[in-house]
Amino acid sequence: MAKELRSRGWFGKKGKDGFIYRAWMKNQGIPDFEFQGRPVIGICNTWSELTPCNAHFRELAESVKRGILQAGGFPVEFPVMSLGETLIKPTAMLYRNLASMDVEESIRANPVDGVVLLCGCDKTTPALVMGACSVDIPAIVVSGGPMLTGSYKGTPIGTSDVWRFNDALRSGAMSEEQLAEAEASMCRSRGHCAVMGTASSMACMVEALGLTLSGNAAIPAADSRRKVLAQFSGMRIVEMVKEDLKPSDILTRKAFENAIKINAAVGGSTNFVIHLLAIAGRVGVDLSLEDFDTHSQGVPLLANIQPSGTGFMEDLFYAGGLPAVIKELLPKIHKDAITVTGKSMEENVSIAENYNTEVIASLEKPVNSVSGIIVLKGNLCEAGCIIKPSAASPHLMKHKGKAVVFETIEDYKARIDDPNLQVDENSVLVLKHVGPKGYPGMPEVGNMALPKKLLAQGVKDMVRISDGRMSGTGFGTVILHASPEAAEGGNFAVVQDGDLIELDVDARSLILHVSDEILAERKKTWQSKAVNPGRGYVGLYVRTVEQAHLGCDLDFLKGKSGSEVTRDSH
Numbered sequence: 001m002a003k004e005l006r007s008r009g010w011f012g013k014k015g016k017d018g019f020i021y022r023a024w025m026k027n028q029g030i031p032d033f034e035f036q037g038r039p040v041i042g043i044c045n046t047w048s049e050l051t052p053c054n055a056h057f058r059e060l061a062e063s064v065k066r067g068i069l070q071a072g073g074f075p076v077e078f079p080v081m082s083l084g085e086t087l088i089k090p091t092a093m094l095y096r097n098l099a100s101m102d103v104e105e106s107i108r109a110n111p112v113d114g115v116v117l118l119c120g121c122d123k124t125t126p127a128l129v130m131g132a133c134s135v136d137i138p139a140i141v142v143s144g145g146p147m148l149t150g151s152y153k154g155t156p157i158g159t160s161d162v163w164r165f166n167d168a169l170r171s172g173a174m175s176e177e178q179l180a181e182a183e184a185s186m187c188r189s190r191g192h193c194a195v196m197g198t199a200s201s202m203a204c205m206v207e208a209l210g211l212t213l214s215g216n217a218a219i220p221a222a223d224s225r226r227k228v229l230a231q232f233s234g235m236r237i238v239e240m241v242k243e244d245l246k247p248s249d250i251l252t253r254k255a256f257e258n259a260i261k262i263n264a265a266v267g268g269s270t271n272f273v274i275h276l277l278a279i280a281g282r283v284g285v286d287l288s289l290e291d292f293d294t295h296s297q298g299v300p301l302l303a304n305i306q307p308s309g310t311g312f313m314e315d316l317f318y319a320g321g322l323p324a325v326i327k328e329l330l331p332k333i334h335k336d337a338i339t340v341t342g343k344s345m346e347e348n349v350s351i352a353e354n355y356n357t358e359v360i361a362s363l364e365k366p367v368n369s370v371s372g373i374i375v376l377k378g379n380l381c382e383a384g385c386i387i388k389p390s391a392a393s394p395h396l397m398k399h400k401g402k403a404v405v406f407e408t409i410e411d412y413k414a415r416i417d418d419p420n421l422q423v424d425e426n427s428v429l430v431l432k433h434v435g436p437k438g439y440p441g442m443p444e445v446g447n448m449a450l451p452k453k454l455l456a457q458g459v460k461d462m463v464r465i466s467d468g469r470m471s472g473t474g475f476g477t478v479i480l481h482a483s484p485e486a487a488e489g490g491n492f493a494v495v496q497d498g499d500l501i502e503l504d505v506d507a508r509s510l511i512l513h514v515s516d517e518i519l520a521e522r523k524k525t526w527q528s529k530a531v532n533p534g535r536g537y538v539g540l541y542v543r544t545v546e547q548a549h550l551g552c553d554l555d556f557l558k559g560k561s562g563s564e565v566t567r568d569s570h
Contacts, residue, residue: 003244006137006563007040007074010111017568021111034074039241041068041234042112043077044103044132046124051084053121053192053199054144056221063227064116064142067234073114073241075234080106080131083123085199093469094441096123096130096278097545097554098537103131108563113137114241116233120144120192120221122472125202126275129211130553133247133282134560138240140340141211142233143203145221146313147191152182158194159473160307161186163447170417171455191221193313195306198472200313201268205276207322208262210250210339214348218317240340251283254334257295258345261333264299264372265325266316267308269472270388270480273373274442277551281558289375289384289549293508296372301390302328304359304367307475308390311359319359323352328362374505376479379491379519380512383483383549385465389505391475393461397505399477401428401463405497408433408529409445417452425459428501432493434468435485436545436552438530440538442467447474463503465510467492467548479503479510481548487530488547494522 005012010021022035043064047057061077068075081099083092107115117128120143132139150157165182168174192199203217213233219226256276263272273292280287302325305311316322326333327349335346354360361367370389377384389397404427406412412431415421423429429448436442447470450462464478467485484490491512495501500513512519533539544554 005037005039005113005241007111007113008037009565011035017570020570038072038074039113039238040111041073041075041237041241042107042110042115043075043118044106044115044128045077045079045118046082046120046128047079047118048082048084050087051082051121051124052086053084054082054124056190057118057144060118060142060144060227060230063230064118064234067231068238071235071238073238076112078106078110080128083121083127085122090439091441091443092123093443093552094538094541096127097541097557099123099127100130100557103128104134107132107135107137108561108565114237115139116237117141118144120199122198122202122271125199125206126278129206129279130282133251133279134557135563136246136248136560137563138237138245139211139247140233140237140240141206141216142230143206143212143216145191145219145223145226146200147187147194148189148220148222149194149312149314150186150188152185156312157182157186158306158312159186159197159471160195160475163474166449167455170449170452189220189222193473195312195473196267196269196303196308198269198271201263201266201272201472202275204262204266204268204322205259205272208259208326209255210337210345211247213341214323215321218313218321220314220317236340243342245340245342248283250338250340251279251285252337253285254337256280256285256287258333258337260292260295261299261329262326264296265301265329266303266322267301267305267371267390270373270386271469271472273386273481274469274548274552278553281551281553282560284559292373292386293375296374299329299332299372300363300366301368301371302361302363302366304361307473308371309367315356315359319356320352320354323349324354324360327352328354328360331363374508376505376508376510378510378512380495380501380510381482381492382490383547385479385482385510387477387479387505392477396461396463396477398503399463400500400502401426403428403430403495403497403499403501405430405495406432412448416449419453421451422497423451423454425454425462427462429462429464430495431464431466431468432486433529434466435487436548437542438467438485438487440530440533440542442469442548442552444469444471444474446470446480447476447478465501483547483549485547487528489523489526489528491519493528494519494526496522
């Protein structure tokens with residue numbers, strides 16, 4: 001016997017309760033037959049004009065609705081907190097977990113049998129997936145898609161160029177007028193960043209995990225095929241409800257290992273680490289920081305997309321999209337991992353083709369033999385930190401230099417361009433108190449702009465270390481997510497100017513050449529620079545957020561509460 005629809009606990013009731021649940025819905029002009037046992041599909045929408053990447057989602061939701069209706073479902077669209085990476089202060093990461101709570105409780109509390117997750121901008125994807133996993137009813141993801149490639153003076157541009165433009169402006173190679181022209185030339189269509197930044201990395205992540213229809217990741221937002229995929233996703237979620245195919249059935253250990261390998265192959269964002277760890281914590285898969293290094297090894301860079309390559313997401317789509325990358329990777333991944341289609345990963349990509357080997361390379365002739373995420377350990381970051389080697393400078397992968405320390409972001413901004421700053425190209429820039437608790441929220445400031453006087457000398461890169469994150473569009477020899485963060489009072493908290501730091505990426509080590517005795521002595525007088533907000537959500541966040549090597553979820557949100565609600569509202 002087929003499992004009874006969850007929504008029947010609302011709309012199938014007799015008497016007063018059923019009357020109330022149905023009658024007030026009918027004020028929207030819904031006929032009675034819609035309540036007679038059709039699967040109710042929620043469309044979880046992160047549309048917002050304050051989230052420019054997701055500003056086209058009302059239109060995308062209409063395509064999803066058509067698919068749900070076509071398959072015999074009953075679509076109901078609802079809003080959840082939307083996180084706009086480019087506007088929210090102090091950082092959208094502070095609110096990822098809050099948005100996940102909104103999603104989780106909105107799904108659990110309402111009469112939905114399955115859910116379509118509309119997400120695009122960086123934090124909206126992990127937030128929606130985390131929330132849906134904690135309820136564990138059938139769910140499918142539809143990403144908003146990347147914007148079309150920008151063009152400035154005949155040259156293709158994308159978000160990664162923001163960092164280059166900033167350095168050019170500060171060094172005098174670019175004027176304010178030229179910057180304004182570039183600004184008007186970059187974001188020329190709907191969609192999220194046109195490079196393999198965090199938003200595109202998240203779209204690749206959910207496809208690699210098996211949570212989307214094949215091909216979802218790279219279709220441009222402005223391409224009509226994005227709407228076609230949305231309609232097919234609406235059709236598929238109705239079937240998933242009938243099959244009772246839930247996130248917990250799809251998000252197995254195999255799925256997470258596949259996602260790590262595919263992220264390496266596309267040169268995905270370092271933010272991928274924190275978000276995948278958080279999702280694993282919700283579904284109960286034992287994933288560790290070391291897994292990202294272990295499963296990245298032996299996977300070369302195949303996608304020639306900025307910031308690790310030269311192309312753009314639009315190029316990746318025309319070349320065959322993520323399915324063509326996955327097909328090339330089949331010898332290295334779990335081919336039998338189940339997906340939302342009900343089929344295996346291998347079956348999903350069986351007809352995929354590579355139309356441009358300059359954009360999607362082969363395992364035999366990759367874009368770069370170095371890729372993925374490397375986890376560094378040592379006395380500077382006892383619980384670990386990470387580096388993205390494909391976006392770093394080869395000559396700095398083994399480096400020794402003296403620390404130039406900035407205790408806070410304000411300290412950095414006040415002194416980085418001081419001509420009297422004691423720094424040279426061999427120095428190691430260290431930025432503290434930008435971690436989960438210290439900022440709070442762990443902002444994307446880890447790819448610190450270089451000192452102005454060194455830019456004037458032609459210096460392009462330096463070793464930089466912080467307990468913060470960097471944009472997925474960023475690049476450089478940047479060491480991130482130092483854990484425990486400075487606000488926790490570990491060794492990273494007591495690094496001082498002039499301390500010798502040694503990086504050896506091949507050896508997976510980051511060593512502070514200061515004795516344990518001296519470090520212990522420094523800790524006796526150490527005082528945190530972190531601000532304690534005390535009240536509200538931010539206070540709750542600071543008290544309960546886990547460290548970066550655990551995924552930065554709130555400790556009480558780990559796991560899931562399920563979908564059952566037994567008590568009625570009247």
